[in-house]
Amino acid sequence: MRSRWPRTARARPLFDDMRRWMEQALTQLAPKSETAAAIHYALGLWDALARYLGDGRIEIDNMIAERALRPVAIGRRNYLFAGSDAGGRRAAILYSLIGTARLNGLDPEAYLRYVLSRIGEHPIKHIEELLPWKVTGKLVPTLQQAA
Numbered sequence: 001m002r003s004r005w006p007r008t009a010r011a012r013p014l015f016d017d018m019r020r021w022m023e024q025a026l027t028q029l030a031p032k033s034e035t036a037a038a039i040h041y042a043l044g045l046w047d048a049l050a051r052y053l054g055d056g057r058i059e060i061d062n063m064i065a066e067r068a069l070r071p072v073a074i075g076r077r078n079y080l081f082a083g084s085d086a087g088g089r090r091a092a093i094l095y096s097l098i099g100t101a102r103l104n105g106l107d108p109e110a111y112l113r114y115v116l117s118r119i120g121e122h123p124i125k126h127i128e129e130l131l132p133w134k135v136t137g138k139l140v141p142t143l144q145q146a147a
Contacts, residue, residue: 007053007056012053015049015050019043022039022042023043026039068099097111098111100131103132104132104136106132106135106139111139114135114138115130
């Protein structure tokens with residue numbers, strides 16, 4: 001019987017082999033070794049990891065999220081110098097806008113330039129019109145700019 005998900009047909013045997021290898025390795029390792037602890041950790045999360053096999057929408061890793069958070073991790077030390085709680089809130093708002101612009105395929109610098117050039121005359125009760133997903137059609141997407 002052919003699997004509904006091609007991923008299941010191709011990855012399931014590898015997953016099963018890896019689990020057998022881990023279980024076999026545990027019999028040869030010192031129970032309190034760091035490697036044994038890592039294997040126990042992986043086996044404890046096995047069901048969650050195996051969900052990847054049955055749902056084609058699930059990524060096997062979280063690299064997209066990791067890449068998105070890299071600037072936050074790199075700039076963490078700089079946040080100590082935001083000046084105040086209010087400065088920290090303003091920085092968080094800017095990081096959120098920049099991240100959301102990227103997620104909508106916009107060049108963050110072009111998006112901020114667009115918003116800053118209009119916000120002075122823009123009615124506050126219509127401020128949501130300047131959110132990244134609302135202006136996507138008015139700006140050239142990042143991917144198209146590079147081509």
